[in-house]
Amino acid sequence: MSRIGKKPVDLPSGVEASVSGQTISVKGPKGTRQFTATDDVTLSVADNAVTVEPRGKSKRARQQWGMSRTQIANLVQGVTNGFKKELEIQGVGYRAQVQGNVLKLSLGYSHDVNYDIPEGITITAAKPTEVTVEGIDQQRVGQVAAEIRAWRAPEPYKGKGIRYKDEYIFRKEGKKK
Structure with missing residues (x-):
């Protein structure tokens, strides 16, 4: 289990996230950034937070789970603080x-x-x-x-x-x- 991947990424006020397929787009006061995740994870936005879930128990799915969550957290930090x-x-x-x-x-x-x-x-x-x-x-x-x-x-x-x-x-x- 990924300890990093379990935590949802909270979206601060003024930041919007939208998911289309495997691509997440984050829009904030400093600009817009997007990230395309692999097919090993599922992305969802609910309750002003982004959650990442693995699609299976394979080693690659678990690796992509934590990495994708960290990449999304970096997108949110980039568009808010830089x-x-x-x-x-x-x-x-x-x-x-x-x-x-x-x-x-x-x-x-x-x-x-x-x-x-x-x-x-x-x-x-x-x-x-x-x-x-x-x-x-x-x-x-x-x-x-x-x-x-x-x-x-x-x-x-x-x-x-x-x-x-x-x-x-x-x-x-x-x-x-």
Whole structure:
């Protein structure tokens, strides 16, 4: 039995959900998102809550049960609050700024890195060393943050690079004479 799958996903006020076949569409103040579940689960909306039930006792049905419930909960959170990833830039001369629809990063290369901001994602740089990635799709927010971080991942000797706000970098001691 899936402990996660048993819990219904409550819909806060201002959020509507509709099921057509295996596709659930969730509409909220920040936008509309949808998810298509596999044929191993049954989706239903009743009493301002979405419930997911497995269609059998197979291992795959039980796996899809918990995963589908979590995906629907992420849709509801995305259209109500949205998702946010915060990045910190550390290093002498490393900075970021947003110009229109482009994030300009100075990361010690011979040229600035221009990152085109995808549609549905909002990137802000309140300070030159802080970048915030926001959106209603958790996967896309995480992917964009990972792509930005990949330009200069933090290195263990001086700690220079782009890191997530809460990320801990294990520091190494330098070479001895």
